[in-house]
Amino acid sequence: MIAETQPHKNIMIDSYIEVTGESALVEQVNTYRADLSISVRATTTDNAISEAGALRDDCIRVLKSSGIAPQEMSEGGSAIWQPWFWKKAKPGQERSFRILIACSEAKRLYGALDALQPIFEHQRYTLSVSMLAPQFESSDDARSAAHTAAIANARKKAELIAMEAKVRLSRVNQIEELGACGGDDWGFGGMRAAGGPPMADDQPVYVELEGAKRVSTLRYRVRFGIAAA
Secondary structure (H helix, E strand, C coil): CEEECCCECCECCCEEEEEEEEEEEEEEEEEEEEEEEEEEEECCHHHHHHHHHHHHHHHHHHHHHCCCCHHHEEEEEEEEECCCCHHHHCCCEEEEEEEEEEECCHHHHHHHHHHCHHHHCCCCEEEEEEEEEEEEECCHHHHHHHHHHHHHHHHHHHHHHHHHHCEEEEEEEEEEEEEEEEEEEEECCCEEECCCCCCCCCCCCCEEECCCEEEEEEEEEEEEEEEEC
16 A cells, blocks of 8 residues: 655655565464363262262372373362252252363373273263363564564565555554464374384374464554655
8 A cells, every 4th residue: 555644834745655464473282271070960969069079089189190280280160950850850969070181291181081081980970071272382483583574575565566656665664563363273283103112902002193283374564665766
């Protein structure tokens, strides 16, 4: 866009070219997150509360022994209710707890979740796991490089416009960050087998994935001054 400010008495016209520059910022996953819902069905409210509390404590002990650090776990709340379909069929209450896990390694997280399975063999105990969107971050160097690339992209656009208008670019008058867009879509890279000797037929083989990546678009509005060619 080429524009001119309105002239005033004794003030020269200020002409400029304004464009939007973009670049891609690649962010790597740094935290995998899981939401664990632990529930117990019992005949009375007191039994539901006591059993669910004991089950919660057992889960925390197993998670810790499986490599999940205390600071990687947090409380997610609790609830107690009587499902509507029990009211006529049978008496009872259900009590639930939630544990939130934020772990930097997917392998360690999945191993800890697998270790919980034996605790829930009882038909009145239920474990529900929801994998939440991971958290991403980029290094200062990567963000700085993306910023530089966006300004370079803006200059390239402005130079094309200046060429058509038969003017030349002068200094940068203004840079406005428009923020990142996109970044909601993310995915994993290629698959590779974890190192180590082959596992027995009855043992699970954990297959690692390269770290998840997310690509956001950085956008800047840049205003270049112009002069006669």
